[in-house]
Amino acid sequence: MATTARxxxxxxxxxxxxxxxxxxxxxxxxxxxxxxxxxxxxxxxPLVSRLVPxxxxxxSAFVAAVFTVLLAASVLLHELGHCVTALRxxxxxxxxxxxxxxxxxxxxxxxxxxxQEGLIAGAGPAVSLAxxxxxxxxxxxxxxxxxxxxxxxxxxxxxxxxxxxxxxxGLPLDGGRMLRAxxxxxxxxxxxxxxxxxxxxxxxxVALIVWALxxxxxxxxxxxxxxxxxxxxxxxxxAGAGAEHAAEQRTxxxxxxxxxxLIRPVLQLPAESPVADALLAAAxxxxxxxxxxxxAVGLLDQHAAERLATRAPHEPAERAAEPVGPExxxxxxxxxxxxxxxxxxxxxxxxxxxxxxxxxxxxxxREDVRRALSGGxxx
Numbered sequence: 001m002a003t004t005a006r007x008x009x010x011x012x013x014x015x016x017x018x019x020x021x022x023x024x025x026x027x028x029x030x031x032x033x034x035x036x037x038x039x040x041x042x043x044x045x046p047l048v049s050r051l052v053p054x055x056x057x058x059x060s061a062f063v064a065a066v067f068t069v070l071l072a073a074s075v076l077l078h079e080l081g082h083c084v085t086a087l088r089x090x091x092x093x094x095x096x097x098x099x100x101x102x103x104x105x106x107x108x109x110x111x112x113x114x115x116q117e118g119l120i121a122g123a124g125p126a127v128s129l130a131x132x133x134x135x136x137x138x139x140x141x142x143x144x145x146x147x148x149x150x151x152x153x154x155x156x157x158x159x160x161x162x163x164x165x166x167x168x169x170g171l172p173l174d175g176g177r178m179l180r181a182x183x184x185x186x187x188x189x190x191x192x193x194x195x196x197x198x199x200x201x202x203x204x205x206v207a208l209i210v211w212a213l214x215x216x217x218x219x220x221x222x223x224x225x226x227x228x229x230x231x232x233x234x235x236x237x238x239a240g241a242g243a244e245h246a247a248e249q250r251t252x253x254x255x256x257x258x259x260x261x262l263i264r265p266v267l268q269l270p271a272e273s274p275v276a277d278a279l280l281a282a283a284x285x286x287x288x289x290x291x292x293x294x295x296a297v298g299l300l301d302q303h304a305a306e307r308l309a310t311r312a313p314h315e316p317a318e319r320a321a322e323p324v325g326p327e328x329x330x331x332x333x334x335x336x337x338x339x340x341x342x343x344x345x346x347x348x349x350x351x352x353x354x355x356x357x358x359x360x361x362x363x364x365x366r367e368d369v370r371r372a373l374s375g376g377x378x379x
Contacts (some may be wrong), residue, residue, distance in 0.1 A: 170201030172240030201241030286363020
């Protein structure tokens with residue numbers, strides 16, 4: 001039982017079943033996916049029975065289940081298109097998740113340039129359309145009328161639908177992200193791109209509702225299914241666009257504030273320096289503590305150093321060092337919005353700013369950023 005429990009904790013994490021890892025990125029199957037899978041099987045089984053009348057109900061249900069798995073695999077490949085592209089562009093990916101309405105690739109940093117956002121967004125639909133073309137070719141080669149033909153045909157149509165729907169120009173769809181990237185590249189402002197994506201989302205939602213109502217007016221055979229799907233998709237688009245807009249506002253850097261104004265000068269000191277002397281030498285600057293072998297121990301944590309100096313002023317300053325990791329290093333060429341997002345999401349008191357050669361050029365403190373954004377001055 002103990003072994004099973006440990007194994008379970010390894011398989012179930014972050015609210016989902018761990019399917020595996022791709023390039024070190026965990027792929028999770030959310031609980032909501034199972035709900036969607038059951039609904040697809042229930043809705044698809046009668047269709048299979050009508051299209052392939054020679055098989056019984058249980059076989060039809062099995063075929064529906066196989067289609068559900070093929071659809072999940074297609075969505076996974078769509079998301080892996082985003083994931084692999086992001087990784088190739090140097091952006092970290094926390095996880096890939098499959099859920100009720102599709103999939104989600106959780107990229108932990110906002111793309112710093114519009115080209116990167118456009119490439120990442122376009123990779124998913126490109127994979128889906130490529131799969132649609134592949135299954136479409138197989139569709140032409142398979143003898144019509146059988147179970148295999150039906151699965152190939154429906155998988156082709158499903159991938160085509162996923163690819164086309166995601167290309168619609170509204171956030172949070174991939175097409176909306178591509179629209180944001182294009183607007184961002186044209187105007188030089190990511191916020192303008194987000195605004196365009198939100199407007200596009202409203203247009204997409206209206207179009208979905210109009211299409212659903214047209215089915216009701218014309219008494220279409222699938223009017224109720226169409227209505228349910230369209231309302232659900234419209235809600236998804238509107239809610240997602242609202243979340244994107246809210247996130248943009250939280251990470252928006254004021255136009256009249258230069259990031260360089262908040263970067264403090266940096267000073268390098270031996271890690272074995274007495275903590276009291278390090279505090280005195282700092283004088284409001286950032287301090288990188290370096291050992292005799294040239295390895296940086298970290299940044300001097302002013303608050304920890306003050307506490308240590310009160311008790312033992314001659315203790316080595318490295319005892320009050322805050323480690324420096326990839327997440328706490330900022331390039332001096334990074335866009336201000338990207339830096340702001342880093343400060344808001346990474347639990348660190350200060351960030352080391354480096355130049356293109358990796359040399360320390362300053363320190364950015366969280367409190368300075370917060371004070372500046374709230375309208376105050378830096379100490």
